[in-house]
Amino acid sequence: MEQIKVSNSNFKPEFNRATRKSINLQKELIKLDNSGGEQIPLIIKPSISDVDLADWAEANREFVDTHLTKHGAILFQGFNITTAAGFERFGLAVCSELFNENGEHTRETLTGKVYTPVFYPADSKLLWHNENSFNYRWPRKILFGCHQPAQQGGETPIVDSRKVFQLIEPKIREKFVEKQVMYVRNYGNGLGLDWQTVFQTQSKADVEKFCQSNLIEFEWKSNGGLKTISIRPAVIKHPQTGELSWFNQAQHWHLACLETQTRESLLSTFKKEDLPRDCFYGDGTIIEDSVMTHICDIYQNLEVSFPWQQGDILLLDNVLTAHGRNPYVGERKLFVAMSELISFSQT
Known part of the structure; x- marks a missing residue:
């Protein structure tokens, strides 16, 4: 002490x-x-x-x-x-x-x-993520x-994002640095929050203005729902120290990181393009399941809980x-x- x-x-x-x-x-x-x-x-x-x-x-x-x-x-x-x-x-x-x-x-x-x-859900683990890293701000x-x-469990495990960056295989790391991460989200399909709650408005015009100012592509769907596409960095420098940090939520959005039962339920309910959340490399190509397994293993090995x-x-x-x-x-x-x-x- x-x-x-x-x-x-x-x-x-x-x-x-x-x-x-x-x-x-x-x-x-x-x-x-x-x-x-x-x-x-x-x-x-x-x-x-x-x-x-x-x-x-x-x-x-x-x-x-x-x-x-x-x-x-x-x-x-x-x-x-x-x-x-x-x-x-x-x-x-x-x-x-x-x-x-x-x-x-x-x-x-x-x-x-x-x-x-x-x-x-209380019976599931919420995977590691940097808060709102899928947003522009x-x-x-x-x-x-x-x-x-x-009463039991409920810890908030934390992970040093600098170490995650250092331990990811260089070829995987470089691919993410080059291509970034594309986050795709569908609102209003019965799962998760609707766009009115997330954007805190009933106005489609307000949503469109927000998306345009925050570099979000958007599409209004025939059922009244909303689809958004955001391309964000996978790695950033700390604004003060300049240290490189693995800063994204790919493991929070990718289907391979979900529990088997949850993943199968989603795929049986939705078409791939209508999934509530999904992510890809920034050019729209598939992020391999093996890559996500590698990344999640690093997080798991580094996590600290209290x-x-x-x-x-x-x-x-x-x-x-x-x-x-x-x-x-x-x-x-x-x-x-x-x-x-x-x-x-x-x-």
Whole structure:
């Protein structure tokens, strides 16, 4: 454990040495724990009781940002932040902004900037992904807060996206870098959210305007549904460090990555072109199943999981760290917030 002393700008030079020493001793507010040897997550805990994490984080944002860029993930434990309001207050302390422009999530509270996780069946694993990497704009940071851990399971596994990039076979990596990833989505077919929910409008004109400004091809279908096609990078550089990161959601969209029963059910229900979600190389050619198996094996070997405790907060650099969700039993309640919207043109 490494103890961190927090400076106080209110200290005055006329204080005598004994007084300064006494105050400094009270400023050892947090401690770092990375003794497990894992690079992620860095764990920060209070070293004294009743530390106000939001106040501490606001005064030490540069410290938090430095460690987040180094590790990609920070887990704050023992600070007892269990309400959406407290979670949002902390989010605003460590982020320049929180935003609510994500139709993939539903509101958790009237604060407007705290969400519940996107729905996914509790008995299935939600595979690793960098949040919204299929969109033209996506969050630099994402936060999760534990209001109630599941009775069993429900961890949020995380993976260092820099290591994923490094471990993918060079020929596969180069092909994705060259061709990128094409994401194809059909809305309004009875599965998943409809376009009105995702785009938060009833106006087709508004949807078209959004698609045009976000480099999304679109097609209105005869049944009133919508089909979109987006071509995005598979690899990007971190906007601050320049490190290369595997930044996409191919394994989140590709049929080969689904459970066998789910995949067979979808293929028996929909034509290939009408599947709710699918992905290809950016030129429209098929991404081989064997390639996706190789990529998923790397994620699986690299993933780090920890059991949620009530009051935990996980802060992720969305470029450096992918996340997922393990199956669970019992009620599970997490808060989600996203911050610092950025686009591919800024990387």
